[in-house]
Amino acid sequence: MPAPPAGPGVAPPFAAPPTEGRSTRMWLGLGAGGLALLLCCGGGAAAVIGLAVAGTQALDEQGRAVTGDYYGALVDDRYTEAYDLLCRDLRERESRTEFERRVTAEPTIASYRVGDVNLNDLTVPVDVTLDGGGQEAQLVILAQNSSTGRLEVCGVS
DSSP states (O other), X not given: OOOOOOOTTOOOSSOOOOOTTHHHHHHXXXXXXXXXXXXXXXXXXXXXXXXXXXXXXXXXXXXXXXXXXXXXXXXXXOHHHHHHTBOHHHHHHSOHHHHHHHHHHSOOEEEEXXXXXXXXXXXXXXXXXXXXXXXXXXXXXXXEOTTTOOEEEEEEO
8 A cells, every 4th residue: 555645834746836037037028029029010111201201312412414415415406315314205395406596595504413312392593694794593304214213303493
């Protein structure tokens, strides 16, 4: 016959499970999971913001470049190049010959300074110095070509 079980105060035949550190490990695990979630969501938000900023800078750069190319062509009497930078609507209203005739009849541009693109209405301010020393503030209106995606000059006021 087996021996009867021991009475009160006798050590059990197995070790008791540890109780200390359980809550600490749980909070560390929850904190690590929260940090991972924050990094994933925060990284996605940062990527979206980064793309928006890069797109804005690219649009400003392209607008300033096409405006500078247009005025550079006018200053250097490269009217064909200037005409090619116009949007389709303007080219349909005015032939290359009519454009050259009109531009040569206007006061000659000696120098120019291109400002920053206004992204709300795609306009670019240009400070123009004429051959006689006069100065004008002109505003270039840009439009995006639907087939190429490039910005084009679609008016000067």
